[in-house]
Amino acid sequence: MRCLVFLLFVALANARVYTRCEWARVLKNNGMDGYRGISLADWVCLSQWESSYNTAAINHNTDGSTDYGIFQINSRWWCNKGRGVTSNACNINCSELLTDNVQVAIDCAKLIIMDSGISAWVAWRDHCKGHDLSPYLAGCGL
Numbered sequence: 001m002r003c004l005v006f007l008l009f010v011a012l013a014n015a016r017v018y019t020r021c022e023w024a025r026v027l028k029n030n031g032m033d034g035y036r037g038i039s040l041a042d043w044v045c046l047s048q049w050e051s052s053y054n055t056a057a058i059n060h061n062t063d064g065s066t067d068y069g070i071f072q073i074n075s076r077w078w079c080n081k082g083r084g085v086t087s088n089a090c091n092i093n094c095s096e097l098l099t100d101n102v103q104v105a106i107d108c109a110k111l112i113i114m115d116s117g118i119s120a121w122v123a124w125r126d127h128c129k130g131h132d133l134s135p136y137l138a139g140c141g142l
């Protein structure tokens with residue numbers, strides 16, 4: 001029982017669900033506000049619709065690839081999940097995108113922006129592009 005509680009604690013310590021404003025602050029502290037012309041509100045909106053701010057989010061795609069973490073970064077192009085074809089452009093193990101060390105996901109997202117722009121994220125195109133994004137930063141004091 002003690003062992004089980006310990007394992008549960010470890011599992012919780014390794015993943016994290018942020019609140020909207022917490023995540024906005026983390027992004028800002030990591031230089032994402034205005035990075036390559038992308039506003040902080042765009043990043044928050046994208047994260048809301050991709051993962052609901054959950055670093056442990058995983059979704060499987062019909063092409064056999066998998067999307068990982070708070071930005072739902074795809075294994076076909078950006079990370080190695082150990083199976084199937086990958087370009088692994090971020091040069092990481094996909095599981096590194098699922099921990100509370102969000103630096104890995106943020107660095108990879110910056111690379112994606114440089115390579116493909118924010119339109120690489122379908123959720124951004126569908127839910128954020130052209131929308132009033134002020135609600136995503138409302139009340140955050142940023």
Ligand SMILES: *[C@@H]1O[C@H](CO)[C@@H](O)[C@H](O)[C@H]1NC(C)=O
Pocket residue numbers: 080081082083093094095
């Ligand atoms: C990625 O990391 C996990 C957990 O540490 C490990 O089990 C897996 O073998 C690694 N995969 C690759 C492709 O290195």
